[in-house]
Amino acid sequence: MTAAGGLVSVIIPTYNRSRLCRQAAESVLSQTYPKVEILIVDDGSQDDTRDVVSMLDDRVHYIRQDNAGVSAARNRGLLAAKGEYIAFLDSDDLWLPWKLEAQVSLLKRCPNAGMVWTDMVAVDESGTPLFEAYLRRMYEAYRSFTPEKHFSRSWDIGDVWQDCPARWRKRKCYQGDIFSWMFMGNLVHTSTVLLRRERLEKVGFFDVTLLRSGEDYDFHARTCRVGDVAFMDFPTIHYRIGAADQLTQSEHMVWIARNNLTTVLKMLDSTHGEIALPRRLFRARMASAYAWVGISEFSENRAAARRHLWKSLAWFPFQPRTAAYLFLAIMPLPFTAALISLKRNLVDALIA
CATH class of the missing domain: 3.90.550.10 (Spore Coat Polysaccharide Biosynthesis Protein SpsA; Chain A)
Structure with missing residues (x-):
């Protein structure tokens, strides 16, 4: 036209x-x-x-x-x-x-x-x-x-x-x-x-x-x-x-995180070396994209969360928050629930 x-x-x-x-x-x-x-x-x-x-x-x-x-x-x-x-x-x-x-x-x-x-x-x-x-x-x-x-x-x-x-x-x-x-x-x-x-x-x-x-x-x-x-x-x-x-809205965050990772991987696959960024910045971006999905999936799909959190740490090992989520995703569910409950009680006590 x-x-x-x-x-x-x-x-x-x-x-x-x-x-x-x-x-x-x-x-x-x-x-x-x-x-x-x-x-x-x-x-x-x-x-x-x-x-x-x-x-x-x-x-x-x-x-x-x-x-x-x-x-x-x-x-x-x-x-x-x-x-x-x-x-x-x-x-x-x-x-x-x-x-x-x-x-x-x-x-x-x-x-x-x-x-x-x-x-x-x-x-x-x-x-x-x-x-x-x-x-x-x-x-x-x-x-x-x-x-x-x-x-x-x-x-x-x-x-x-x-x-x-x-x-x-x-x-x-x-x-x-x-x-x-x-x-x-x-x-x-x-x-x-x-x-x-x-x-x-x-x-x-x-x-x-x-x-x-x-x-x-x-x-x-x-x-x-x-x-x-x-x-x-x-x-x-x-x-x-x-x-x-x-x-x-917060209920859509897991979809936003997944599609962000999909887009990043699509760009990486299709650009054939066109992305010119400092190596540390590039690795940090890959790590954050995987971590966002892993943390978003933590409550609903622990197996998927573990996979994405592992990949995040492989790209950029020094991530204390991501490592903590991975530790909780590996632990038995009752143990994780008890830790989360303990954290909430401590926060409530500090606020009171």
């Missing part, structure tokens, strides 16, 4: 969030950059999503599919997208009015950058701001990644985006090849992304086998592997946190 010049195709997957989905779509329709189409992909909702979105602008297109997960929904939207640029917006998030204008300006300035992402404001369910810059707080990979150090080029945002508000003009934007650092963990939040169609055609679709979580990390890592990407160090979205239906 020939892309429509300058058009941004915005893909919003949704499931039983009609009110929030409408708000998300309205935040796109309110952009200062007007050339947009919105593809709302309803992943089998049982609420009134169809009726709610049908009352919006004629730039909004409703697509329904049987429930198949967020990756399949995004892929369905990608197949229908007509734009020169592609953006993703989760149905419980909101864009600030200048998001697309700023990002299109940067991609025009940086023709080799295939994707740009930004920081975000975290808000509660009522929309009250909680954290003005949440990206580094949410994504642990920023502990080892510094934009100033690891990107190859930088500019003031005001030099790239002519109509930038005064408060952001001196904030930085960056461009470079950061694929190796994506191996350390995801750096990109999907609702902040703007992607060139040419880059998308090289990257392909979201991996539908990564259920419940991890599909974004895999997709963005593959995007970064193809070539340069860009980052604008200021917030362009409101990211809602604390909702009961979010995948960041």
